[in-house]
Amino acid sequence: MKATVPITLPGLRKTCSQCNLFELCIPFGINNSDIPRLDELVCMQRKIKRQQPLYRTNDSFEAIYAIRTGSFKTDVLLEDGREQVTGFQMTGEILGLDGIGTEVHTCNAIALEDSEVCVISYTKLEELARVIEGLQHQFHKVMSREIVRDHGVMMLLGSMRAEERLAAFLLNMSQRFAARGFSATEFYLRMTREEIGSYLGLKLETVSRAFSHFQEEGLIFVQQKHIRILKSDGLRKLILHQASMR
C-alpha cells in the first residue's frame, strides 16, 4: 500500500520554512537567507497508516524522512523470527539514515499511529548540502547524534538491569515529549509492552512487572499506555544507584 499524497490544502502548510518542527529537524542552524531554498528539499509528504511500513528491509534507498506528525518504530528481524526494535521516533526526527551505506534499507520503519512524513530526496539533500554549509553541518550532526543515541542504547542493553532500563526509557521519553512542548510528566505511549520489551532486551512480562513495581514505589502512575511520572529523580537515582550486575 503506497499512499504518497502531496500537500492537500492549497498554498497552506508549506514546507520547511513554515514548519513548527524546524528546530528539531534537518533545517536547524541554517542562515535565514538560505531558508527559502530548503523548500526545494521536501519533494513531497506521505501519509502512513498505523501499523503500516514507511519502508522495509531491502527496500531500495532513495530518500530520508522527517516525521511531521505521529510516531514510528524501527526494527530488525532475524531469519528465525526474532525481532529487535532499534528505536522509537517522534515528530521532527529523521528516519532512513540506515540506507545510505548500502543503498538499501537495513531495517523496517513502522508507524505506531497514523502519521505523516516529509520525503527528502537524498540526492537533492546531497546537492543542497554542497551549497548550503549549514545544511551540510546539520545533517552530519543528525547522523552523529543517531550514533551517540545508539551507544546509549548499547549501554542500556549491555550493562543495566531490567528496572534500570525501563527507568532510563521513561526518562528519555519524558525528555523528548518535553522538547516538543508536551508534558514531561504525563504522556501516552504508542507502543506495546512487547515493543518496549524488544527495545530494552526484555520480555513483555518483565516490562509489565517493572511498571507495576514503579507504581508500588510511588515513582509513577501507570494505566495501560497512560503514564504519569511522579518522582522523576527517583527514577534517575534508580539508574545510577544500583550495583552493577552484568
Place this chain on the structure above:
Amino acid sequence: MKATVPITLPGLRKTCSQCNLFELCIPFGINNSDIPRLDELVCMQRKIKRQQPLYRTNDSFEAIYAIRTGSFKTDVLLEDGREQVTGFQMTGEILGLDGIGTEVHTCNAIALEDSEVCVISYTKLEELARVIEGLQHQFHKVMSREIVRDHGVMMLLGSMRAEERLAAFLLNMSQRFAARGFSATEFYLRMTREEIGSYLGLKLETVSRAFSHFQEEGLIFVQQKHIRILKSDGLRKLILHQASMR
C-alpha cells in the same frame, strides 16, 4: 596479528593517495582526478601507545581519525563506574564520529596496542566534501554504516543469548580480518575477556566458559588470545538455530 606496515622511507609515506587501506577508508569511491586533493585531508598522523586514549569523553571535537596501524576500543563510562564497550576498531576504520553532534566526544577511544592514526580535520573534511562529490557521499556512507553496525550490536545485546553473542562476535572479527588480507580462521584478539564481555553484555567468566564450550564442541581452538576457527558454519548455525529466549 601483524599490521600491514606501509613504506617507511623518508619523504615517502604520503597520505591517502598512497595508503594501502584506501578501500576501507574515507577516500574510497573517489574519482582518480580528485585523489591528489585528498592528501590535503590528513593534516597529520599521531601515534598512540597501548592503553592510551586517542580521545576521551568531553574532549572537544576537532577531528576524526582513520586507523593506519593497530586497533582501538571505544567505551562509555557510567557515573557509578560501569563501563560499556561500544566497539572495537581495526585498520582503515574511522573513529570520532560521535563528536560531531555535540562538539565534544561522547566516548573514550583507547588503543588496544601501539597504534597510529591519520588525523582528519573535520572542518577541512566538510570543506572538501562540498567540492568533491564522491568524498561527501563516501563520508555519509561511513556514518550510515556505523549506524547499521550499531543496530547489529543492539540485536546482539537485545535478543541473543551468551553463546550466540560470542559466535556472532567471532564471525564478525573473522570477516574483518579477512577484509584486511589476514587469515579469516586464525587470529589474535587484542582485547581482554572482560572487554569482550562488556561489549557483549556478559561477564568475563561467561565469555571464558563460552570459549571453552566452543572448543569442546570442536568449533574453535582457543588458547588465551589466540583463536583458530575450525567450523565457521557451526558458529553460524548457532546464531540462527537456537530458540529465542529474550
Place this chain on the structure above:
DNA sequence: CGTATCCTTGATTCGCTTCAACATTAGTGG
C-alpha cells in the same frame, strides 16, 4: 457489543552472574 489484542499477575525454571580458588601469562626490576 463482541472479539481480538494487550496487559497484569503468579508459579516455576533456567541462564547467567556472583563468589571463590587456582592457573597461566606478561611485565618489572634486581
Place this chain on the structure above:
DNA sequence: CCACTAATGTTGAAGCGAATCAAGGATACG
C-alpha cells in the same frame, strides 16, 4: 636471565534475576 608480582584467564559451586509457562482481566476497535 630469572625471580617476583600483577594482570589475565579458567573452572567449579551456589544464588538470583529474568524468562517461561499459564491464567485471568482490561481495553480498544470494527
